Amino acid sequence: MKKTYIYLLLTFLTLSACQSPDDFLDVEPTGLIIPSTLEDIDKLLQNYAILRSVGTNTRYMDPDVYHNDASFASIANSTTDVNAYAWKHNIFEPGVSDNDYNNFYFYIHTMNYILENVNGVDPGNFNPANRDILKAEALAQRAFEYFLVVNEYAHHYDPANPDLPGVAMPLNIDLQAQLGRSTLGEVYEQMLKDLNEALSLLGNNYQAINSYANFRPGRASIYALIAEINLFMGDFDEAVENSNRALNLYDFLYDYNTIDFANPSNPWSGYNNGSLWYSGTLNKENMWNRYNYWSFSRPFHLYAPELEALYDKDNDRRWYLFATQTSSAGVDVSPNYIYMHANSERCNGLTVPRLMLTNAEAKVRTGDGAGAIAVLNTLLANRMSTFTALTHTNDATTLQIVKNERRKELAGTSINLFDQKRYHVYGDAVPTYTRINPETGETIELKPGDDGYVVKIAPAVTDQNPNLN
Numbered sequence: 001m002k003k004t005y006i007y008l009l010l011t012f013l014t015l016s017a018c019q020s021p022d023d024f025l026d027v028e029p030t031g032l033i034i035p036s037t038l039e040d041i042d043k044l045l046q047n048y049a050i051l052r053s054v055g056t057n058t059r060y061m062d063p064d065v066y067h068n069d070a071s072f073a074s075i076a077n078s079t080t081d082v083n084a085y086a087w088k089h090n091i092f093e094p095g096v097s098d099n100d101y102n103n104f105y106f107y108i109h110t111m112n113y114i115l116e117n118v119n120g121v122d123p124g125n126f127n128p129a130n131r132d133i134l135k136a137e138a139l140a141q142r143a144f145e146y147f148l149v150v151n152e153y154a155h156h157y158d159p160a161n162p163d164l165p166g167v168a169m170p171l172n173i174d175l176q177a178q179l180g181r182s183t184l185g186e187v188y189e190q191m192l193k194d195l196n197e198a199l200s201l202l203g204n205n206y207q208a209i210n211s212y213a214n215f216r217p218g219r220a221s222i223y224a225l226i227a228e229i230n231l232f233m234g235d236f237d238e239a240v241e242n243s244n245r246a247l248n249l250y251d252f253l254y255d256y257n258t259i260d261f262a263n264p265s266n267p268w269s270g271y272n273n274g275s276l277w278y279s280g281t282l283n284k285e286n287m288w289n290r291y292n293y294w295s296f297s298r299p300f301h302l303y304a305p306e307l308e309a310l311y312d313k314d315n316d317r318r319w320y321l322f323a324t325q326t327s328s329a330g331v332d333v334s335p336n337y338i339y340m341h342a343n344s345e346r347c348n349g350l351t352v353p354r355l356m357l358t359n360a361e362a363k364v365r366t367g368d369g370a371g372a373i374a375v376l377n378t379l380l381a382n383r384m385s386t387f388t389a390l391t392h393t394n395d396a397t398t399l400q401i402v403k404n405e406r407r408k409e410l411a412g413t414s415i416n417l418f419d420q421k422r423y424h425v426y427g428d429a430v431p432t433y434t435r436i437n438p439e440t441g442e443t444i445e446l447k448p449g450d451d452g453y454v455v456k457i458a459p460a461v462t463d464q465n466p467n468l469n
Helices: 002-017 038-045 079-085 099-117 128-153 184-202 219-233 236-249 317-322 352-365 369-380 395-409 415-426
Strands: 286-288 291-295 341-347 433-436 443-446
Touching: 038 099, 038 128, 099 128, 128 184, 128 219, 184 219, 219 236, 219 286, 219 352, 219 415, 236 352, 352 369, 352 395, 369 395, 395 415
Parallel strands: none
Antiparallel strands: 291 341, 433 443
């Protein structure tokens, strides 16, 4: 049965991954196995490859990432990474594939396939009473992939101008279609529609998270994504409500005071919590898992000095656990510091800490600064070796504290790039960021709202579909 499933999966994935519509025939291939039962569909959803390296294009675009000559040497042979660090809008040369883009739409098409077939196939060795669970998961996964792709390849959603171009939004299997970009308003509306339908299909008694396969969503996972979408849309009241719902269902935190290095003389050896962080599927803080990199050993990057300055280096366990001045190959980057996640996957999906920070930000933006501080105190008590509880003085100060903690807690995920985009749309002050190009010595600027915040769709894609230009 295992061989049959692998053949089935590879056949389906190969057919779905073809880039040109001419590669497809409107016939069922002779002699090949395609998913044809609920059991097959469940196995498609159980494929952990959906975790993959997500958002790799944005790693060096994040203003909280920095390179000196030593660290830049680890990316110098990648034109795409160099272009991303230079905040170029078009980071891909002609003919170069964009794995991020291809993977996003590969999984969107996979979910569309499931949604088109789940109601009509036989159960196989699967309980037909759980058919709606598979449909709900496919809807939710499609929404998550759209959330990821729209934030990488489009400017930020603006409620005052929802008709700005977003991304292509196929909702069914039509491999001959050459879709243009749907509007940002349409994409965000569809994401919320899919997620709310998924919740209704799962019912109130469904599990909060899928602890066995946390790349598949539970109810808390879905509420967490809805809350994040609410936040990104500026619907702060809704963000409070939905993040509260998610946290009421699931709120596990690790106490970083209980975690150290497996070998303190070699931080790159990993952490002493066994395999809990080695694989993000075992990390109990992860509510809906995706990851961007494992370990960050090579290529490596540095903390931007502005981010480094936010840490209480004597007390913040995040600094102790995730910062070093020596690369895994022994390169000394002093006086700077390398961001590391030693021998571990870095989740850039939905986690309890990210959810708490979303909850705190939404609270302070709706006038509940004291509530926001209470959330931060719960988080920081598990992050600081010596911690004195914060107090709320005024909303402006508390909002800045929340923003700073979001940068520190989510360092290495590139989420800060998207946060700076949305702050600008909200009307918050966003600085003009600058970098020195280590190759040329020129000063590079990233101004609020610049195209440098957005990955332009690669020529390898737009040459096939000019409607995406």
